[in-house]
Amino acid sequence: MSATAINKPIYSITPFTTLDYPKHLASILWFAKCNMACPYCYNPRIVREKGSISTEEALTFLSTRKGRLDGVVLSGGECTLYPFLEDFCTHIKALGFSIKIDTNGSQPSVIQSLVEQKLIDYIALDYKAPQEKFTTITAHKNFEPFSETLNYLIHSRFPFEARTTLHSDFLTTNDINTIIDDLSRRHYPHTYYLQNYLHVEETLGATKMQQNKFDLSLLTQTLPIELRNF
Ligand code: SF4
Numbered sequence: 755m756s757a758t759a760i761n762k763p764i765y766s767i768t769p770f771t772t773l774d775y776p777k778h779l780a781s782i783l784w785f786a787k788c789n790m791a792c793p794y795c796y797n798p799r800i801v802r803e804k805g806s807i808s809t810e811e812a813l814t815f816l817s818t819r820k821g822r823l824d825g826v827v828l829s830g831g832e833c834t835l836y837p838f839l840e841d842f843c844t845h846i847k848a849l850g851f852s853i854k855i856d857t858n859g860s861q862p863s864v865i866q867s868l869v870e871q872k873l874i875d876y877i878a879l880d881y882k883a884p885q886e887k888f889t890t891i892t893a894h895k896n897f898e899p900f901s902e903t904l905n906y907l908i909h910s911r912f913p914f915e916a917r918t919t920l921h922s923d924f925l926t927t928n929d930i931n932t933i934i935d936d937l938s939r940r941h942y943p944h945t946y947y948l949q950n951y952l953h954v955e956e957t958l959g960a961t962k963m964q965q966n967k968f969d970l971s972l973l974t975q976t977l978p979i980e981l982r983n984f
Pocket residue numbers: 788789790791792794795796797801830831832858958
């Protein structure tokens with residue numbers, strides 16, 4: 755990663771959200787760049803373009819939100835690609851905020867270190883696709899790091915959610931049932947979130963509206979499932 759990317763890693767800041775961090779009033783810091791390229795990605799500019807805000811500037815902003823907000827979401831892009839993340843989380847924690855991370859799970863050692871040092875409080879982990887479709891959907895060659903992150907979070911009993919964005923032209927009912935079976939086999943103890951793709955004009959892969967119909971009644975019911983945006 756270039757020095758510019760590291761000096762100004764944050765693409766933009768959403769000052770206030772009640773939706774992205776369960777039971778928290780939070781700000782979202784959007785980290786530029788990602789190591790995946792999901793066609794339905796809603797944030798193509800964040801993934802492709804450079805950041806413009808330094809961590810120091812973000813901390814100055816957050817210090818003005820003390821007492822008004824109680825959480826910070828680190829999203830993107832993929833924040834776990836940045837080598838200073840532990841230090842940054844330490845400073846956010848010192849301001850008194852809880853931290854949620856949105857991640858594609860590709861950096862298990864980073865997640866493990868953040869969890870073990872108690873630098874984060876909640877994770878939303880994208881389960882992009884079953885192993886056999888993982889590279890097709892993400893353009894990331896290896897399912898194993900994600901699998902390792904998932905196993906670690908389950909076995910460490912860390913509070914997190916596994917979630918899948920569903921575009922029915924990319925993922926079928928069988929694919930989602932394969933994910934549900936895999937989560938059940940690993941003894942995933944939380945609710946699984948299935949997020950319906952909502953069409954926007956600008957996505958990373960110029961994705962079209964969903965043409966295929968997804969039949970929710972065919973989903974395997976071996977774990978709690980919550981639907982978003984259906
Ligand atoms: S949707 Fe895919 S490409 Fe977009 S930020 Fe998430 S992992 Fe990266």
